[in-house]
Amino acid sequence: MTVGQPTLLSDWELWACAVAMERQHGAKADEAVAQRVTELALAGDYDGVTNWKIIASRLDQLKYPAARRC
Numbered sequence: 001m002t003v004g005q006p007t008l009l010s011d012w013e014l015w016a017c018a019v020a021m022e023r024q025h026g027a028k029a030d031e032a033v034a035q036r037v038t039e040l041a042l043a044g045d046y047d048g049v050t051n052w053k054i055i056a057s058r059l060d061q062l063k064y065p066a067a068r069r070c
Contacts, residue, residue: 007047018058
């Protein structure tokens with residue numbers, strides 16, 4: 001990885017993270033993701049914030065499959 005280069009995850013990795021969060025945290029997965037987003041924002045890791053916001057969206061799609069079709 002080059003310094004200054006964005007470190008955004010692939011679609012596959014984003015889905016894998018969402019599934020892992022659901023399995024590890026269950027009903028509290030949303031809270032865990034929100035906490036991670038806050039930690040990354042405070043650390044100034046804006047690529048990380050972007051990744052975790054997308055993971056949050058994927059998590060919603062896992063919980064509410066109809067949202068995928070909209």
